[in-house]
Amino acid sequence: MNDDTGVRFPPEAIASAAVPSFLTDDELRTLAAATDRLVPPLDDHPGAAALGVADYVDTLLGAFTFDPPRIFAGGPFSGRAGGDASFADFLPLSPLEELAWRTRIEGSRGDPAREFNGPVVGWQERYRAGLAALGADFTDQAAEEQDRRLDADPAFKALCYEHACEGAYSAPEYGGNRDGAGWRAIRFAGDVQPRGYTDEEVSGRD
Amino acid sequence: MTDAARDCDVVIVGTGPGGATAAHVLTQAGRSVVMLDKGRNHLLALDAPFGPLGHVSNDELKFTRRHFLGPDPLLEPRTYRDTDEDGDHLWVGDVNNLPSTVGGGGFHADGKLPRFREVDFRARSELGPIEGADIVDWPFGYDELEPYYAEAERLVGVAGDHTANPFAAWRSGPYPMPPGPDMFCATLTAAAAARLGYHPYQAPTGVNSVEYDGRPACNNCGFCAFYGCPIEAKGDPVGLLRAALHTGRCEIRPEANVTEIVLDATGKRARGVRYLDATGSVHEVTAEHVVVACGAFESPRLLMRSGVGNPEVVGRYLMYHLQTLVLGLFPFRLHAHRGRAVTHLMDDPIVPDAEALAAARAAGLPYFRGGIVEHGGAGQPIMEAVHLPAGELHSRLMLESPMRDSMAAFTMQGEDLPQATNRIDLDPRVRDVWGRPAGRVTYSPHRHDAVCATHWAPRLEAVMKDAGAHTTFWVTSPPLRAHRRPGADPTPTSRHVMGTARMGVDPRASVCDPHQRTWDVDNVLVTDSSVFPTSTGYGPTLTIVATALRAASLLVGASPTRSPDGDLPES
Numbered sequence: 001m002n003d004d005t006g007v008r009f010p011p012e013a014i015a016s017a018a019v020p021s022f023l024t025d026d027e028l029r030t031l032a033a034a035t036d037r038l039v040p041p042l043d044d045h046p047g048a049a050a051l052g053v054a055d056y057v058d059t060l061l062g063a064f065t066f067d068p069p070r071i072f073a074g075g076p077f078s079g080r081a082g083g084d085a086s087f088a089d090f091l092p093l094s095p096l097e098e099l100a101w102r103t104r105i106e107g108s109r110g111d112p113a114r115e116f117n118g119p120v121v122g123w124q125e126r127y128r129a130g131l132a133a134l135g136a137d138f139t140d141q142a143a144e145e146q147d148r149r150l151d152a153d154p155a156f157k158a159l160c161y162e163h164a165c166e167g168a169y170s171a172p173e174y175g176g177n178r179d180g181a182g183w184r185a186i187r188f189a190g191d192v193q194p195r196g197y198t199d200e201e202v203s204g205r206d
Numbered sequence: 207m208t209d210a211a212r213d214c215d216v217v218i219v220g221t222g223p224g225g226a227t228a229a230h231v232l233t234q235a236g237r238s239v240v241m242l243d244k245g246r247n248h249l250l251a252l253d254a255p256f257g258p259l260g261h262v263s264n265d266e267l268k269f270t271r272r273h274f275l276g277p278d279p280l281l282e283p284r285t286y287r288d289t290d291e292d293g294d295h296l297w298v299g300d301v302n303n304l305p306s307t308v309g310g311g312g313f314h315a316d317g318k319l320p321r322f323r324e325v326d327f328r329a330r331s332e333l334g335p336i337e338g339a340d341i342v343d344w345p346f347g348y349d350e351l352e353p354y355y356a357e358a359e360r361l362v363g364v365a366g367d368h369t370a371n372p373f374a375a376w377r378s379g380p381y382p383m384p385p386g387p388d389m390f391c392a393t394l395t396a397a398a399a400a401r402l403g404y405h406p407y408q409a410p411t412g413v414n415s416v417e418y419d420g421r422p423a424c425n426n427c428g429f430c431a432f433y434g435c436p437i438e439a440k441g442d443p444v445g446l447l448r449a450a451l452h453t454g455r456c457e458i459r460p461e462a463n464v465t466e467i468v469l470d471a472t473g474k475r476a477r478g479v480r481y482l483d484a485t486g487s488v489h490e491v492t493a494e495h496v497v498v499a500c501g502a503f504e505s506p507r508l509l510m511r512s513g514v515g516n517p518e519v520v521g522r523y524l525m526y527h528l529q530t531l532v533l534g535l536f537p538f539r540l541h542a543h544r545g546r547a548v549t550h551l552m553d554d555p556i557v558p559d560a561e562a563l564a565a566a567r568a569a570g571l572p573y574f575r576g577g578i579v580e581h582g583g584a585g586q587p588i589m590e591a592v593h594l595p596a597g598e599l600h601s602r603l604m605l606e607s608p609m610r611d612s613m614a615a616f617t618m619q620g621e622d623l624p625q626a627t628n629r630i631d632l633d634p635r636v637r638d639v640w641g642r643p644a645g646r647v648t649y650s651p652h653r654h655d656a657v658c659a660t661h662w663a664p665r666l667e668a669v670m671k672d673a674g675a676h677t678t679f680w681v682t683s684p685p686l687r688a689h690r691r692p693g694a695d696p697t698p699t700s701r702h703v704m705g706t707a708r709m710g711v712d713p714r715a716s717v718c719d720p721h722q723r724t725w726d727v728d729n730v731l732v733t734d735s736s737v738f739p740t741s742t743g744y745g746p747t748l749t750i751v752a753t754a755l756r757a758a759s760l761l762v763g764a765s766p767t768r769s770p771d772g773d774l775p776e777s
Contacts, residue, residue, distance in 0.1 A: 037596075037597065038596040038597065038600065039596070039600055039601060040597065040598055040600075040601055041601070042598060042601035042602055042605070043601075043605060044605065045601040045604060045605050047601070071272060072261075072268050072272065072274055073263065073265055073267075073268055074260070074261070074263070075260050075261050075262055075263030075265065075436060076258070076260045076261075076262055076263050076436040076437075077263070077436070078263070078264075086260065087263065087265070091261060094246055094461060094484060095484055095485070096278075096281055096461075096484070096639065097246075097278070099281070099639065100273075100278045100280045100281050100639075103280060104280060116637050116638075116639060116641060117283065117298075117636055117637055120280075147597075157596070161592075161596045162592055164596075165588055165591035165592045166267055166271060166588055168591065169266070169587035169588050169591055170265075170266060170267035170271075170588060171265055171266075171267065174267055182587075183587070185604070185605065186587060186604050186605060186607060186610075186611075187539075187607075187611070188543070188586075188587050188610075188611075190264070191263065191264030191265065191427075191429070192264060192427050192428070193263070193264050193425070193427050193429075193436045193437065194425070194436070194437065195425070196424075196425025196426045196427045197425070197426040197427065197428065197544040197545065198426070199386075199387035199426065201426070201541070201544055202387045202388070202389055202390065202426045202541075202544045202545035203387045203388050203389065203390055203393065203545075204390060205390060205538070206539055206541060
């Protein structure tokens with residue numbers, strides 16, 4: 001497909017990377033509704049639900065159900081601007097990187113190797129608790145009530161917002177930014193190697 | 207040439223610009239070198255022909271959100287406080303992190319590579335002291351360094367116009383490449399600056415404008431600052447490392463975390479280094495010389511752990527640049543995410559005019575000096591998004607893009623005066639993943655830096671307005687005391703870290719001698735910005751390479767003998 005950025009998004013290069021990996025279907029629905037309040041649809045900008053932000057978060061929380069884990073996408077090219085598509089070939093982690101990302105995602109769980117500066121509560125636990133606190137009936141609520149419940153836990157709201165920003169505008173291979181729609185909405189071409197930009201596109205007024 | 211009892215002639219700790227430069231010089235001179243880096247290797251294959259690994263990509267998430275180049279602050283936290291009165295620390299996490307990976311800081315730098323000026327090496331003699339700071343002359347001058355600057359520009363591959371900057375130091379020849387394309391927003395701000403009497407010029411940049419050294423011209427992808435280059439259009443330090451590997455005398459060992467410099471029984475000679483591999487096994491590499499090039503944050507930490515370096519000085523005189531960010535919002539799109547990150551500089555704040563001198567005197571200072579002003583723009587979408595409020599305003603502002611696509615930015619890299627109280631030491635409580643004390647910063651900029659920022663910010667705002675900005679504002683990093691928000695990250699965002707193993711002519715007042723060897727263990731060299739006695743107002747990288755070229759060349763040349771009082775014969 002073409003768009004006003006002039007960059008082609010061949011469908012095979014942006015096939016959804018999302019495979020349910022940690023959250024339950026109910027949790028995914030709650031998360032989609034919650035992040036849609038943080039990144040709502042507006043004019044040409046799709047909301048977080050349509051952009052697949054919940055799938056992005058689920059891919060992150062379940063990163064270690066994949067081999068290699070879905071932490072660092074491959075390279076050098078996605079295929080969206082030429083070259084062979086390789087972003088979906090995730091890079092293996094070193095032992096230390098695995099320690100860091102398992103600690104971040106799973107928490108330290110009393111493991112001394114993960115607690116050299118004290119216990120760490122992992123994102124899996126934070127999402128499980130935070131989504132439960134939003135309520136099983138969250139998706140049925142009016143927007144104002146949804147906002148009130150999100151505001152009740154500023155730390156969880158901040159975590160969801162950071163991940164919503166990542167999920168809306170990161171490479172689709174990480175599970176969000178469905179079909180590159182987040183980039184298209186904001187007139188950003190995304191990754192452009194190996195095509196790049198011409199000197200005129202750099203120096204001239206659009 | 208290697209002594210049969212040693213593993214190699216020189217072991218180099220760190221593979222960034224300083225270490226890579228040393229490796230290049232030493233292997234060219236026939237020395238065998240082992241390079242150790244605690245980070246992973248994403249830069250180049252370690253088997254001939256040492257091609258790219260393909261790990262580098264236009265991926266904002268990987269490079270700016272997931273610590274792909276390291277260090278991961280969860281594994282290697284650092285801590286920060288303003289003064290000793292703050293208790294153990296105010297902040298734990300990322301403190302001036304530079305990449306911890308094969309290629310080091312050169313991997314992610316956007317490659318602005320100016321030289322320093324003649325006066326920068328003689329600030330004490332020519333400009334004089336400032337109360338509360340330890341301004342010193344460098345132990346050598348610009349004239350001695352000039353051939354190494356020229357060689358550094360050839361080796362890294364710098365594109366620039368040698369006639370463009372009226373304040374530039376003398377030079378023996380032109381840049382090896384012409385400048386690349388100007389970014390749209392910088393053409394507007396540079397024209398405005400010239401209209402108002404300033405002297406903008408096309409930035410000397412370590413990014414190929416034409417094919418150079420077997421690497422292609424930059425194709426303007428825009429993922430430059432904070433990213434590696436997928437097509438190797440940036441030369442620092444991949445060109446130097448590849449050249450060293452091609453000699454067959456260089457071995458790079460990634461994920462090799464040096465725990466200490468090992469001294470012999472006299473304590474005055476280094477026998478080599480000890481390191482942990484990725485599995486935690488302990489190894490030792492013995493060598494005739496040890497080169498320490500871990501960056502100005504980690505190098506003093508290694509020296510301290512090893513009991514090397516004047517203990518009264520090592521870690522002290524930490525300097526950054528006091529960054530003054532002057533931002534302008536434009537009524538049309540600037541697309542600063544295309545092409546190089548910065549294409550114009552101006553040196554005017556480095557050369558005090560009558561107004562600046564009057565402002566300094568009014569503030570009780572003999573003078574102040576700012577830094578280069580970088581003409582650039584903002585970055586990528588996730589960076590813009592996380593700075594916006596959640597809710598409808600998020601989506602509205604992402605559509606309008608006031609930062610990413612409509613903002614031009616001046617960054618003045620203001621000179622930061624050296625003070626002994628600004629330092630890196632070891633945190634009493636926070637540990638890294640290996641169980642060692644985290645590095646801790648204690649840092650408060652000198653009044654000079656704040657007075658200078660306050661003088662220049664409104665002048666740069668006037669340039670922004672003249673260029674067409676409808677709204678301008680300015681901030682500094684670190685924030686001036688009056689602007690500090692409670693609970694906010696207090697750390698300077700600058701990645702220009704310098705001074706923590708300063709060189710000098712007096713062994714009592716410096717860590718390294720004029721040849722960048724530690725005074726107490728003279729077969730240990732430091733070849734990074736730790737040795738800088740002053741910060742100047744310029745980015746440090748080209749001078750790291752030039753001084754490392756000089757130090758490594760002196761090491762393999764006729765190495766001068768040190769006289770008992772510490773003076774060195776002319777080299």
